[in-house]
Amino acid sequence: xxxxxADPFSYPHRDDTMTAHSxxxxxxxxxxxxxxxxxxxxxxxxxxxxxxxxxxxxxxxxGQFQVTTLLDGYVDIDxxxxxxxxxxxxxxxxxxxxxxDGPVRTAVNAFLVNTGDKLVLIDTGARNVFGPTxxxxxxxxxxxxxxxxxxxxxxxxxxxxxxxGGLLDAEGKVFxxxxxxxxxxxxxxxxxxxxxxxxxxxxxxxxxxLARKVxxxxxxxxxxxxxxxxxxxxxxxxxxxxHTPGHMTYLIESGGARLxxxxxxxxxAPVQFPDVKVTLAYDSDANKxxxxxxxxxxxxxxxxxxxxxxxxPFPGIGYIRQAGKSYVYDPIPWQLAV
Numbered sequence: 620x621x622x623x624x625a626d627p628f629s630y631p632h633r634d635d636t637m638t639a640h641s642x643x644x645x646x647x648x649x650x651x652x653x654x655x656x657x658x659x660x661x662x663x664x665x666x667x668x669x670x671x672x673x674x675x676x677x678x679x680x681x682g683q684f685q686v687t688t689l690l691d692g693y694v695d696i697d698x699x700x701x702x703x704x705x706x707x708x709x710x711x712x713x714x715x716x717x718x719x720d721g722p723v724r725t726a727v728n729a730f731l732v733n734t735g736d737k738l739v740l741i742d743t744g745a746r747n748v749f750g751p752t753x754x755x756x757x758x759x760x761x762x763x764x765x766x767x768x769x770x771x772x773x774x775x776x777x778x779x780x781x782x783x784g785g786l787l788d789a790e791g792k793v794f795x796x797x798x799x800x801x802x803x804x805x806x807x808x809x810x811x812x813x814x815x816x817x818x819x820x821x822x823x824x825x826x827x828x829l830a831r832k833v834x835x836x837x838x839x840x841x842x843x844x845x846x847x848x849x850x851x852x853x854x855x856x857x858x859x860x861x862h863t864p865g866h867m868t869y870l871i872e873s874g875g876a877r878l879x880x881x882x883x884x885x886x887x888a889p890v891q892f893p894d895v896k897v898t899l900a901y902d903s904d905a906n907k908x909x910x911x912x913x914x915x916x917x918x919x920x921x922x923x924x925x926x927x928x929x930x931x932p933f934p935g936i937g938y939i940r941q942a943g944k945s946y947v948y949d950p951i952p953w954q955l956a957v
Contacts, residue, residue, distance in 0.1 A: 674755065674762040677934035679954040682874025684853065686927070687731040687763055688934035691744030691785065692753035695722035696887055700900040703909075709890055716889035723887050727753055727781050728935035730880055730927050731765065732871055737851045738765070739772045740798070741869055741880045742929060743785030748829065756785050757794070770795045772851060774844075775802045776882025777863040778810040778830045779901070782929065786833050793836050800833075801850055803858075804843035806865030807834065859884060859915070861907030862899075868915070877924040878936070884912045886930045892916075893945045916946050925951060 675690025698709045698720070710720040730741040744756035760767065773795055775783055788794045809815050810830035819827065834841055844850070844867065846858035859868045862883045869880040885891040886899050895913050902908040919926055920941040927936045937950040 674759050675933050676759050676763045677954065678763075679934075679936065679951065681732075681871060681878050682876040683735060684871065684873040685733040686871070686878060686936070687733070687765075688927070688936065689729045689731060689744075689756055689759040689763065690933045691727040691729060691756040691759070691781070693724050693726055694749060694752065694781065696725050696899075697722050698887075698890075701887060701890060702898045702900060702905065704890065704894055704897045708894075712890050712893055718889060723889070725886060725930045726933045726935060728927070728929050728931070728933060729756055729785070730935075731760075731763070731770075732854065734851060734853055734873070737771045738769055739774060739851060739854060740770050740795070741774045741927075742776055742782040742882070743773060743794075745781040745784040746787065747789065748780040748784035753781065754785070767795050768797055770798045773798045773800050774850060774854070774856075774867075774869055774880075775800070775806075776868065776880070776929070777866040778802065778806045778826075778833075779863065779883070780826055780829055782882070783829065783833050787836060791832060791836070798840070800837045800841045801844045801856075802841065803856075803865030803867045804845055805860065806863055806867070807841070807843055809864040859911045861904050861909070861911045862902050864903055866908075866911075877922075878927055879915070879919065879924060880927045881915055883929055884908070884915055885928060888931055888948055892939075892948050895944075895946060917941070920946060 675688070677688040679686050698706070698713070701709060713720055713723065727744055728742075729744050732739040732741065745753035746756075747754050757767070773786070786794055786800070807830075810827055811834055812827075816824050816827035844856050846856055846867070848856045850856060850869075853872050855870045855872075857868045857870055857879075859866045859882065866882060866884075868882055868884070871878045871880065887897075891897050891912070895916055896909055898905040898909055915926070916939055919939045923938070925936055925938050929935065931937065931948070932950070934951070934953075937948050940947050940949065
């Protein structure tokens with residue numbers, strides 16, 4: 620192959636001296652390219668598409684404490700479960716957040732607090748209670764280089780399955796054998812009540828059965844918790860009854876910094892921040908749940924401390940600011956090092 624020396628931009632012209640070997644190589648290459656193009660895209664890709672996201676682990680400093688978010692997975696919440704708001708308004712709010720008018724994918728987060736002396740886990744995820752999109756907390760713990768044996772204290776915000784399911788392994792045995800389990804006295808009384816179970820719809824009775832299994836499995840290491848209790852230095856229990864009869868939040872304080880782990884005071888951020896009055900079908904007392912959310916949002920906005928929530932987008936920690944009668948959520952800047 621050669622170019623016209625008088626024209627540097629000319630295309631190569633065929634050289635009569637082109638060998639048979641060169642022609643055969645060209646034909647083989649062309650045939651190979653055609654065969655490659657005929658393969659399915661999944662085969663031709665330089666790397667196959669991953670089937671799930673990487674394990675969710677995020678760390679941040681809070682005074683002298685370290686707070687690690689552990690992602691258990693996600694659930695999809697149908698907008699029909701939201702009460703106190705027009706269906707068209709839900710669609711509009713979801714659209715403003717670039718979300719489709721359909722099930723809202725919601726994270727399930729747990730929070731590990733290392734105080735220096737104690738390793739405290741707030742909620743434990745779902746294990747396999749709600750299907751295959753959850754139950755990744757053990758994987759996240761391993762990625763965070765934390766053994767279940769090292770957890771000293773477990774604080775449960777409330778006894779719904781996506782918060783207590785991870786307390787047991789697949790065989791129903793204790794997953795955190797060295798931990799003391801602290802649960803609101805009111806929630807224990809409700810979820811282990813035969814009377815309350817009998818009054819519940821049949822499709823909800825499994826939640827009572829799971830709660831009983833957890834309490835029985837942990838036995839004497841279950842310690843009922845009352846509001847105002849300082850569980851370990853720097854972590855206090857604060858009542859937030861409404862979503863369940865004994866729903867609890869936890870105020871974490873170190874070196875002048877504060878963070879409030881608020882459990883399930885909200886579930887669908889794109890709707891419940893703009894309209895704080897919206898409740899969820901799973902709230903045991905919608906009026907109390909609404910009042911709790913309004914009070915915590917107002918306090919967090921006024922005092923400027925962040926919240927850590929089970930169902931905010933991972934890592935589930937951020938600030939709240941007020942905008943008229945609505946609120947705006949500002950996620951914390953991503954922490955690349957602590």
